[in-house]
Amino acid sequence: MHSTALAKYKSELIQGIQAGISIAIGYFPVAIAFGLLAERTGLSIAETVMMSAIVFAGAAQYMSLSLIAAHVGAWEIIMTTFIVNIRHFLMSASLNEKVEKDSIWIKALYGFGVTDETYAVAAVRQEMVTAPYMFGLCLMAYSSWVINSGIGHIVGENLPAFLQESMGIALYALFIGLLVPSLKKHRKIIVLALLSAVINSVLLTTGRLSIGWSIALSSLFSSVVVECIFRKLEVQQDE
Amino acid sequence: MNSQIFWLIIGMGVVTYIPRMLPFVIFSQLHLPPFWQNVLKNVPYATLGALIVPSVFFIHEDFLFGAVGAFTAFIAAYFGANVFFVVMCSIAVLSFYSFFF
Numbered sequence: 001m002h003s004t005a006l007a008k009y010k011s012e013l014i015q016g017i018q019a020g021i022s023i024a025i026g027y028f029p030v031a032i033a034f035g036l037l038a039e040r041t042g043l044s045i046a047e048t049v050m051m052s053a054i055v056f057a058g059a060a061q062y063m064s065l066s067l068i069a070a071h072v073g074a075w076e077i078i079m080t081t082f083i084v085n086i087r088h089f090l091m092s093a094s095l096n097e098k099v100e101k102d103s104i105w106i107k108a109l110y111g112f113g114v115t116d117e118t119y120a121v122a123a124v125r126q127e128m129v130t131a132p133y134m135f136g137l138c139l140m141a142y143s144s145w146v147i148n149s150g151i152g153h154i155v156g157e158n159l160p161a162f163l164q165e166s167m168g169i170a171l172y173a174l175f176i177g178l179l180v181p182s183l184k185k186h187r188k189i190i191v192l193a194l195l196s197a198v199i200n201s202v203l204l205t206t207g208r209l210s211i212g213w214s215i216a217l218s219s220l221f222s223s224v225v226v227e228c229i230f231r232k233l234e235v236q237q238d239e
Numbered sequence: 240m241n242s243q244i245f246w247l248i249i250g251m252g253v254v255t256y257i258p259r260m261l262p263f264v265i266f267s268q269l270h271l272p273p274f275w276q277n278v279l280k281n282v283p284y285a286t287l288g289a290l291i292v293p294s295v296f297f298i299h300e301d302f303l304f305g306a307v308g309a310f311t312a313f314i315a316a317y318f319g320a321n322v323f324f325v326v327m328c329s330i331a332v333l334s335f336y337s338f339f340f
Binding site for chain 2: 019021022025026043044046047050051054055056057060061064068074075077078079081082085086087088089090091092093094095096097098099104107108111112114116119120121123124162163165166167168169170172173174175176177178179180181182184188189192193194195196197198199200201204205211214215218219220222223224226227231
């Protein structure tokens with residue numbers, strides 16, 4: 001590798017790691033709580049860490065614990081996991097519009113790291129998203145998730161309650177911190193976020209959808225509707 | 240390790256990985272029409288909206304807890320704080336809030 005290419009690779013990796021710090025903090029209380037709950041469900045520490053390392057998906061892992069506790073069969077748990085996580089298809093498809101050209105193998109590798117949080121951070125990045133950036137970002141998120149699941153299994157109950165409570169805001173603060181700068185730039189983005197937030201609230205409070213489906217459907221629906229409206233407005237302005 | 244749990248975890252891992260990886264592979268060869276490319280560019284902002292609302296209000300039995308945290312984050316982000324600082328601000332304000340209320 002040329003030294004300039006190597007320098008660029010390094011700087012992208014470091015930017016990814018830096019961008020991942022907030023996610024690592026945000027995962028801390030969620031992973032600790034998962035570890036604690038897994039221990040109460042009867043999973044060993046090896047099983048707990050292995051689940052976080054192989055599945056790497058918060059909502060689905062929580063759900064699987066309650067299903068394991070209820071003695072639901074393995075196939076049913078796997079199907080539920082699939083249904084909860086299918087929203088990542090939409091996120092990866094969207095992120096694919098923003099990533100630098102790379103071999104399929106490299107993309108398939110960092111695809112493993114796509115979560116709600118890594119997706120949100122990468123997708124609103126100003127510059128193109130590169131492979132080393134994704135590796136740095138996902139590595140931070142992944143290590144926090146896996147390590148803190150283990151820690152939660154061991155010491156979960158001994159964490160001060162007020163700290164655990166107040167850290168529960170971290171992921172939402174992260175999302176707000178990502179969204180607000182873009183809101184200030186374009187009216188279209190305000191409409192997108194608001195419409196999707198309203199639809200999601202309606203779906204969750206009235207419907208019987210799981211949160212994964214509700215988020216995916218409201219995001220897709222708002223993105224299509226807003227694209228149609230703003231396209232019409234642009235055509236009218238041109239005339 | 241319980242072998243049933245082992246295979247369960249492997250199964251969960253496979254069905255989680257497939258939807259994450261597949262779009263990178265499919266849409267590298269197959270190109271979407273411009274309309275759908277634009278739709279996919281809208282998705283991040285719509286997803287953020289749905290990830291925040293309504294869940295942020297349900298992180299605590301006290302509805303105000305999430306509201307105070309979200310408001311803090313919004314103000315910090317609005318005045319140009321970087322994401323890390325936004326996260327730290329809302330944790331700090333809520334630590335204060337839950338310590339005293």
